[in-house]
Amino acid sequence: MLQPELQKVLPKNGKDYYICLGLEGSANKLGFGVIKQSLSDPLDTEVISNIRDTYNAPPGEGFMPRDTARHHKNWSCRILKQVIEECKEKLGQGFDIKKDIDCIAFTKGPGMGAPLHSVCVFARTLSLLHNIPLIPVNHCIGHIEMGRCITKGLNPVVLYVSGGNTQVIAYSNNRYRIFGETLDIAVGNCLDRFARILKISNSPSPGYNIEQLARKGKHLIELPYTVKGMDLSMSGILQYLEQLTKSFLSNGSKFSKQKKRKLLEYLNDTEMIDSVEITVEDLCFSFQEHLFAMLIEITERAMAHVGSDEVLIVGGVGCNLRLQEMMETMCKDRNGKMFATDDRFCIDNGVMIAQAGVLQYRYGYVLENLKDTRVTQTFRTDEVFVNWRE
Amino acid sequence: MTTNNKYENLPFKLTLDIPFQCQKHIDIVLKSSIVTDELINIDNNIQSETSMGDINKFVIEYFTVENVLSLRFHSIDIRLLRLISNNLIENVKLSIECIDEFQ
Numbered sequence: 184m185l186q187p188e189l190q191k192v193l194p195k196n197g198k199d200y201y202i203c204l205g206l207e208g209s210a211n212k213l214g215f216g217v218i219k220q221s222l223s224d225p226l227d228t229e230v231i232s233n234i235r236d237t238y239n240a241p242p243g244e245g246f247m248p249r250d251t252a253r254h255h256k257n258w259s260c261r262i263l264k265q266v267i268e269e270c271k272e273k274l275g276q277g278f279d280i281k282k283d284i285d286c287i288a289f290t291k292g293p294g295m296g297a298p299l300h301s302v303c304v305f306a307r308t309l310s311l312l313h314n315i316p317l318i319p320v321n322h323c324i325g326h327i328e329m330g331r332c333i334t335k336g337l338n339p340v341v342l343y344v345s346g347g348n349t350q351v352i353a354y355s356n357n358r359y360r361i362f363g364e365t366l367d368i369a370v371g372n373c374l375d376r377f378a379r380i381l382k383i384s385n386s387p388s389p390g391y392n393i394e395q396l397a398r399k400g401k402h403l404i405e406l407p408y409t410v411k412g413m414d415l416s417m418s419g420i421l422q423y424l425e426q427l428t429k430s431f432l433s434n435g436s437k438f439s440k441q442k443k444r445k446l447l448e449y450l451n452d453t454e455m456i457d458s459v460e461i462t463v464e465d466l467c468f469s470f471q472e473h474l475f476a477m478l479i480e481i482t483e484r485a486m487a488h489v490g491s492d493e494v495l496i497v498g499g500v501g502c503n504l505r506l507q508e509m510m511e512t513m514c515k516d517r518n519g520k521m522f523a524t525d526d527r528f529c530i531d532n533g534v535m536i537a538q539a540g541v542l543q544y545r546y547g548y549v550l551e552n553l554k555d556t557r558v559t560q561t562f563r564t565d566e567v568f569v570n571w572r573e
Numbered sequence: 574m575t576t577n578n579k580y581e582n583l584p585f586k587l588t589l590d591i592p593f594q595c596q597k598h599i600d601i602v603l604k605s606s607i608v609t610d611e612l613i614n615i616d617n618n619i620q621s622e623t624s625m626g627d628i629n630k631f632v633i634e635y636f637t638v639e640n641v642l643s644l645r646f647h648s649i650d651i652r653l654l655r656l657i658s659n660n661l662i663e664n665v666k667l668s669i670e671c672i673d674e675f676q
Contacts, residue, residue: 256667260674280675300610304664307605308671553609 191547201285205537208255208302209294209322211238211246215266216533220541228332232269233534234262239385252297259305281313288540291319292562299558318540319556323564326497329535334522340491342482345498346371351485358565362485363413371500373417380428393467394503400468404446415477475506479513492519502529542571583647585654591642599642606664
């Protein structure tokens with residue numbers, strides 16, 4: 184498993200583990216984390232500290248780059264202080280950034296420019312101040328490596344679903360290859376925007392609140408379903424639902440008889456259709472079912488193509504229990520296995536950046552020019568050369 | 574400094590003098606938040622030892638005198654000056670806060 188000839192950099196002070204600080208802030212979440220990774224096995228990682236703070240916009244609004252960047256700037260120092268406190272508790276009072284941390288990893292992209300940049304400035308300052316190597320990390324790789332840590336070295340097909348990304352990824356020949364992805368907006372973005380129309384609270388996250396509503400939904404209404412080969416398109420379904428919801432809300436939260444008959448046409452029972460009332464919960468339920476079914480379809484196709492039995496769900500939408508349940512059902516049919524994580528590691532966090540960063544670091548990544556740390560909003564998963572896997 | 578003549582075509586000017594504890598901190602702040610990134614909304618960003626930017630649009634000059642970092646902005650219009658200086662001050666602030674807390 185381990186490639187000793189590639190293990191170029193050893194931990195500081197002759198320890199048998201690496202300590203890495205990861206800084207993440209590519210969207211509205213600011214997360215700092217510290218991990219301890221064993222020298223003998225890159226997948227043997229212990230989380231020392233994982234602290235996150237989320238910027239939430241008021242209901243009916245999305246988070247703006249400027250405000251999010253300001254939030255990150257205001258909280259960076261306070262969160263790092265908390266992280267250091269936790270490290271002192273777990274690693275002994277003598278813990279010191281300069282002395283103990285092997286490398287600092289931060290998100291280079293993809294994400295929103297302004298928040299990315301504020302975290303980047305913070306990471307650069309910290310690195311220059313204490314002379315600690317700086318590692319720029321691709322956000323998607325961070326998610327995948329954290330997931331791999333949980334599945335312990337298997338080779339799963341990865342479904343990466345979050346507010347900004349929707350990709351089906353599998354590893355081949357030193358790259359994480361993208362098998363299918365969204366052609367327009369991401370699934371999380373789609374959910375967030377639907378929540379905005381309904382003016383659902385953004386706290387803890389719009390997706391979570393939709394999930395809670397959807398649990399109470401009973402009637403499935405028909406929505407567009409767009410899978411194009413291995414790719415998806417979600418703007419059409421959102422647009423359709425947006426119009427539907429607006430007419431629903433302006434009509435006193437119910438549909439006209441005619442509309443209802445059309446939406447539930449597939450039931451083929453006019454009497455029954457007339458007796459049911461469609462609620463907001465039903466809209467959320469139908470929306471989720473349609474979106475997730477599309478995701479499961481392309482994931483299953485990718486599994487068949489790669490010949491893999493394992494699926495790993497990562498990203499913010501990945502902690503949706505309904506998505507996990509649907510994936511589980513699909514895997515059961517294929518005699519496969521599904522892996523998912525809880526919200527600590529699914530939603531953006533600093534630990535995953537640290538995990539990916541330390542892998543890059545120990546296999547010899549050296550920052551040649553500080554200009555390489557410039558952030559980029561478009562940084563594809565398959566641009567990264569993965570030299571730490573066979 | 575005899576730079577005023579050099580950027581006559583850029584009429585809007587701003588000077589910032591930021592005092593620091595030592596030269597090392599100035600280097601850190603310069604590297605982490607000023608010179609490493611390209612200026613926003615400037616396409617043709619040329620850097621030299623003491624200045625950066627586009628001589629037809631926007632230039633920042635920077636130099637240190639006795640632990641004081643001097644930044645001179647020269648801009649073709651007021652909007653650009655406000656945008657870039659605001660952005661830069663925010664970043665310098667974060668950098669200084671970080672040095673202050675964790676040195």
